[in-house]
Amino acid sequence: MNDAPLLEVRHLTRHFDDVAAVEDVSFQIKPGEIWGFIGPNGAGKTTTMRICATLDLPTKGDVLVNGISVLANPDNARGKIGFMPDALGTYADTTIEEYLDFFARACGLRGDMLAKRIQSVAEFTELGHLMGRMMDSLSKGMSQRLCLAKTLLHDPQLLILDEPASGLDPRARVDFRELIRALANQGKAVLISSHILSELSETCDGVIVIEKGRLVREGKVESLASNVSKNELLNLRCLAKTSDVEIALAEHPGVLKVRESEGSFVIEFDGDEKDIADLLKTLVNKNLSPVEFHWHRIDLEELFLSFTEGTLS
Ligand SMILES: Nc1ncnc2c1ncn2[C@@H]1O[C@H](COP(=O)(O)OP(=O)(O)OP(=O)(O)O)[C@@H](O)[C@H]1O
Ligand SMILES: [Mg+2]
Known part of the structure; x- marks a missing residue:
């Protein structure tokens, strides 16, 4: 062609x-x-x-x-x-x-x-x-x-x-x-x-x-998504109180930024897979009852918001 x-x-x-x-x-x-x-x-x-x-x-x-x-x-x-x-x-x-x-x-x-x-x-x-x-x-x-x-x-x-x-x-x-x-x-x-x-x-x-x-x-689309953040983005939802989860995240090494919305968190994380597994272990050990923990997939809507307001970059 x-x-x-x-x-x-x-x-x-x-x-x-x-x-x-x-x-x-x-x-x-x-x-x-x-x-x-x-x-x-x-x-x-x-x-x-x-x-x-x-x-x-x-x-x-x-x-x-x-x-x-x-x-x-x-x-x-x-x-x-x-x-x-x-x-x-x-x-x-x-x-x-x-x-x-x-x-x-x-x-x-x-x-x-x-x-x-x-x-x-x-x-x-x-x-x-x-x-x-x-x-x-x-x-x-x-x-x-x-x-x-x-x-x-x-x-x-x-x-x-x-x-x-x-x-x-x-x-x-x-x-x-x-x-x-x-x-x-x-x-x-x-x-x-x-x-x-x-x-x-x-x-x-x-x-x-x-x-x-x-x-x-x-x-x-893929190359724009990879430019948003060089760090890992993780999704987390716990049954424990939001403030308790926030404290645990703030204390944990590798957690760079946390955004919370209606009890769900998007975590910007600097670390490899083993460090991510350690983070989950910490959440369990602190009795914070994580019920959702997965890699965050950026969609276009979010990309657009990050470009126009700089929330993720
Ligand atoms: N004929 C015109 N005279 C004066 N201003 C205009 C004219 N056409 C467009 N504009 C202005 O130019 C800007 C861009 O308008 P445009 O219609 O291209 O936006 P758009 O991205 O298509 O928006 P929308 O999503 O609402 O369709 C706006 O500020 C609009 O008011
Ligand atoms: Mg138009």
Whole structure:
């Protein structure tokens, strides 16, 4: 597979009067990769994505789509980009078929090719049996699939999806995730935004974390997790009083930091497996009744909090 990036964001900056919505953001996505674009409300995700999709212009910087600049050659770049906005517009008195037909024509498709592409995207998103349904009668899940179908009409190499899973129920989220993975397996590059972080952990090859317009972290999920702490993280819950457990932990060698929440502890620990076994032995000998004691697995939610507030690092 070609290893050149399909999306290359270079020092992207966008100011709205005195608001720095995006400030010097750079990242790349290669064919076949799915990258999560994570950040709280107002972080600059939609602004970045709209510029990548040729819908807005940067104050500084550039975006290359398969090597083509969206500034120098937007018409050429646009044909390679599928942008799914965070809301599907309302179209009264329009069926799914009419909606797809309209956008397929807007992409320049005609004749056999037009019919073939509409059939292909409808099948992929499992909307084939709903082609005659009016758009204003669709559920949220159907609307999102229709929006994705529209985005795929011109068979773009790069997909930019702005919060595609928001408002979907858990089953629909899993279905949507499978569609996105199938598209990446076809060699497309995918940038997908969300502020529901756990939603991205199983979908994405890597994450880009943005806050107040600035890129705070970027990398494969595993490598970000290993950067959070060089020490071991352990989970502990005991039946004994919280204050007694806290005292025992504070006295124990190797315990660097302790966070407690509703009687459960996350312990940052400097030591090997034998030292960890000694810690457990101490807790038992002091009659603190440990009922949970295991390695702590960092999830994306926690990673994100550690980057934006520095709680773990
Ligand atoms: N057209 C505009 N005019 C003025 N300010 C804007 C405009 N568009 C975005 N902003 C500002 O830029 C910042 C980034 O907004 P953006 O919509 O990119 O955030 P976001 O990460 O997509 O947030 P959300 O998670 O809420 O969708 C915000 O402070 C927003 O108010
Ligand atoms: Mg947004």
